[in-house]
Amino acid sequence: MPLPANARVDIERFWATIERSAEIGPGRPGGLSRLAVSDSDKEIRDEFVGWCRQAGLSIRVDGIGNIFARRAGTDDSLPPVVMGSHLDTQINGGRFDGIAGVLAGLEVCRTLDALGHRTRRPLEVVNWTNEEGARFSPPMVGSGCFTGAYTLDWAQGRRDDDGKSIGEELARIGYLGEMEASPHEFDAYFEFHIEQGPILDRDGMQVGVVTGGFPSTGMLVEFRGETAHTGPWPMERRKNALLAGARFLVAVDDLGWDHAGSGGKATAARLVAWPNKPGILSDWAQAVGDVRHPDPETSEVMAERMRRAVGEAAARTDCTAEVLDVWKWGGRIFAQELIDQVRMTSLALGYRTQDILSQAGHDAYFVARHAPTTMIFAPCKGGITHNNAELCTREDLEPGLNVLLQTVLARADR
Ligand SMILES: [Zn+2]
Known part of the structure; x- marks a missing residue:
């Protein structure tokens, strides 16, 4: 099937999904307080799984509650190209941090459905458990457990300030999956994320090509x-x-x-x-x-x-x-091949593009130990994040979403 080079995401559809997510686990005005494995985390997980099933994706959950939503490829025996991030937020979090990256993966799948395009390699959208570390320490426990940095027992045993463990809480909300903790192979992993710093916004850039992390x-x-x-x-x-x-x-x-x-x-x-x-x-x-x-x-x-x-x-x-x-x-952990591909795609789409180092921790850091990985950054207003005033517009997010779409297509169809 030919590569639909003119394919673009439907930003209004993406935005409506973001707005629905922003109703779940409200925090301070305009923000979210959707702590990992809480009742509101269950609610957004249920909603996300529902959206994925509507898009024909099959769902698997592993022993630390990571959700993998899979879109079959024409050669389904090949390892998937994976997109994702996290749906949990800080205690005074925003509506975009992490969330944009998970819903971006869903939007890529929806766009391909609308085009009637099936990629050669399967696609997966992943929601990693407890990225923020706001309820359970350490942060990024889902991706860390998946990639073998933490054992499953240890990760499930992390406790919040009230003494409740991740494992008990996952069972309570119905997301203690049976899928083995040992990771399945990824062809590549792309994490779309807001920058969480002021650089892209200040410089009037539309897409940040993330070359590594502090x-x-x-x-x-x-x-x-x-x-x-x-x-x-x-x-x-x-x-x-x-x-x-x-x-x-x-x-x-x-x-x-x-x-x-x-x-x-x-x-x-x-x-x-x-x-x-x-x-x-x-x-x-x-x-x-x-x-x-x-x-x-x-x-x-x-x-x-x-x-x-x-x-x-x-x-x-x-x-x-x-x-x-x-x-x-952190460090220079991302795959040069993917970094170059993101940069090339962004420039080909005509977006103002700049290389940037991530200053925050991300699930992509762990996944980079497991598979070729990179990130795509979108600007956010003033770099404000981990704050209910965190703000992005459709215009801030659309370029990065289209870069994700085209990069993933090229990767999955090769
Ligand atoms: Zn995040």
């Missing part, structure tokens, strides 16, 4: 001290774990400022402590920090200084510290 390191640290009365207890005998966590996080933030001139970022992301009450010193705290920099060596220097900050914070407060988890992501 090399990044995140760390979960536990501090232990001793409870005591906040009044009489002598300063020199205090072991305040809350303070250890706070000192660590201030040090992480300082790292960001030290390297900000060359594009570095550091985040004091989370601090919890017990009992965390007035009148008593805390004997336990957990802190999460991360560092990222476009230059791999500098990123490693920042990560090493973050590690040292753990010991310094503990020593200064007479607490003990244990690094419970370290996660690394």
Whole structure:
């Protein structure tokens, strides 16, 4: 079947689907609070599965709740070309982060249906579980489990702040699938995503060709001290774990400022402590920090200084510290062949196009370990994201959707 080079997505149909999604799990005005494996996650999953079935896609769910919707190819024995992202959001999330990438895959399938075109290779649209890490730590647990970075048991056992595990919650909402955890082969993986930064919008660009990600390191640290009365207890005998966590996080933030001139970022992301009450010193705290920099060596220097900050914070407060988890992501991990193809397609379609590094973590980072992978970025207003004011227009999204469509077609029909 000839390649329909004039094929374009139906932006109004895509937009209507985005708007329906935006009704599910409302958060602050205009935004979403659709935490992974919650009741509202079930609702959007049901809706998504319904849309996929209407489009003739077959559905499989794996043991960590990742949903794969498959459109058969004319040679269905070949590995699929896969598109996707995540339908969960941050606690104060927007309507586009992740969601646009899953619904983009659906829109590609709908467009091909409308054209009566069946690709040689099968297509799949995937929704990865718990990308955000807003409810269960770590983030990207679905794609990480699928690609073997985490075992299924470990991933299912991650617990939210109320002690509920992903596995229990998936079973409760009906998305604990039986499909084996070991991954099936992908021909390629394309993730369409909003940039989540200000560069494309500022530069008036329509499509970001993502060449890799900021090399990044995140760390979960536990501090232990001793409870005591906040009044009489002598300063020199205090072991305040809350303070250890706070000192660590201030040090992480300082790292960001030290390297900000060359594009570095550091985040004091989370601090919890017990009992965390007035009148008593805390004997336990957990802190999460991360560092990222476009230059791999500098990123490693920042990560090493973050590690040292753990010991310094503990020593200064007479607490003990244990690094419970370290996660690394980013780098030049995407497939050059796919990057070039996205760039060529975007330029051929006449879009203002620019190479860009991703500064956020994405499921594509894990999938890149498993299959040739790349990402396509669309601009979002002012780069605002993880915020209910996150905003894209049809005009922001349509070029990237068409690049996805044409790139996937070329790949799947070869
Ligand atoms: Zn995302």
